[in-house]
Amino acid sequence: MNRFDITIIGGGPTGLFAAFYAGMRGMNTNIIDALPQLGGQLMALYPEKYIYDVAGYPKVLAKDLAQSLIDQALQYDPSVHLGSKITDMQIRNDEKAGEGKPSRYFILNTDDGQTHKTYSILLTIGIGAFAPRxxxxxxxxxxxxxxxxxxxxxxxxxxxxxxxxxxxxxxxxxxxxxxxxxxxxxxxxxxxxxxxxxxxxxxxxxxxxxxxxxxxxxxxxxxxxxxxxxxxxxxxxxxxxxxxxxxxxxxxGFVADIGKIKEWGLNLIKGDIEVTSKMETNMPGIYAAGDVTTYPGKLKLIATGFGEAATAVNNAKAYIDPSSKAFPGHSSDMEPPPGSK
Ligand SMILES: Cc1cc2nc3c(=O)[nH]c(=O)nc-3n(C[C@H](O)[C@H](O)[C@H](O)COP(=O)(O)OP(=O)(O)OC[C@H]3O[C@@H](n4cnc5c(N)ncnc54)[C@H](O)[C@@H]3O)c2cc1C
Structure with a gap:
């Protein structure tokens, strides 16, 4: 089975922007969401509301912002698994791991019986997995x-x-x-x-x-x-x-629940995942960003989630490939994404 460089759990605005960044860093990327659609709270809770505090948009409908994020994220052709909720995680050691790959990887299980192998995890699970009321x-x-x-x-x-x-x-x-x-x-x-x-x-x-x-x-x-x-x-x-x-x-409407991820051994503060300034959790190889995280001064906003996504993915890149720097360089100096229109 394919081992992904990064599996992003949660396809809300933070996870989508993270998927774009992971693609830009050449990472083999997997996105999983419990809902049958991408977009997180934007699509599930308030698709028809205007948002006024996203940089670069004087105003934007939540569903339009979600669509732009989806278009941007899919340019590098990540694997996308929808309607699939992550439940359990196991850590495996692999001393024969290939050159430049960590000797440790994760196995993720979903509620619909799928298994995903990945070298790093980014939790962008927001307020939890949504299920219809x-x-x-x-x-x-x-x-x-x-x-x-x-x-x-x-x-x-x-x-x-x-x-x-x-x-x-x-x-x-x-x-x-x-x-x-x-x-x-x-x-x-x-x-x-x-x-x-x-x-x-x-x-x-x-x-x-x-x-x-x-x-x-x-x-x-x-x-x-x-x-x-x-x-x-x-x-x-x-x-x-x-x-x-x-x-x-x-x-x-929807009910949201972080569910079994609470039992993985992550440091939680009032139900939120504690992260460092590199968006690392207490478990090496597991990063978190967006609404689910906490640190001193944390604001739960789309704008902060974007910055955290970039920080998390770039540090995950340096974790799985220590020869890479966390700083990605400037996108304006790079080749356009393969799917760019
Ligand atoms: C009515 C309303 C209006 C808002 N207006 C604004 C605004 O004007 N400006 C602003 O900045 N913010 C606003 N927000 C807040 C903003 O929507 C959130 O900050 C943002 O959605 C957080 O993004 P996220 O990607 O971290 O999480 P989410 O958008 O919550 O996405 C998380 C995703 O993870 C998935 N997931 C969770 N657990 C699992 C699991 N175990 N397995 C698989 N998938 C899982 C969920 O299904 C979901 O799709 C508003 C929120 C609401 C409810």
């Missing part, structure tokens, strides 16, 4: 992938389908706006009268053909092997309605 109803698990979805990877899946969207945040509202051209019909329910989504998007939703019902919640999902219908109820009056639907898209 689920409905606490008996039949939901049975219908996952059989009509119940949490993410939209292919809009055509909903072509000519009767769709129920559940939620009141940016994702629910955006999918209401963007899927009604594909679906035969869309009903959107939200348990509150007020939506949490961007004001302009909510206006657009109310001007669309989507049937909006508030304050409604799901009571039961029906069907044999696939979803065939749903009972919803008004949580003020308890009035029930039965809807015949083919698909249900649950956009109820």
């Amino acid at each position: 689920k409905l606490k109803l008996d039949d939901v698990a049975r219908f996952e992938g059989k009509g119940i979805d949490y993410f939209v990877q292919d809009k055509s899946k909903f072509k000519n389908k009767r769709l129920l969207i559940v939620g009141g945040g940016d994702s629910a509202v955006d999918w209401g706006i963007h899927l009604h051209e594909f679906a035969e019909s869309i009903t959107l329910i939200h348990r509150r009268d007020r939506f949490r989504a961007h004001e302009e998007s909510v206006k657009q939703l109310f001007n669309s053909p989507v049937d909006i019902k508030v304050p409604f919640e799901v009571k039961a999902v029906h069907g044999n092997s696939n979803v065939e219908g749903v009972t919803i109820y008004n949580n003020q009056t308890n009035d029930e309605e039965h809807l015949e639907v083919d698909n249900i898209l649950l956009n109820l």
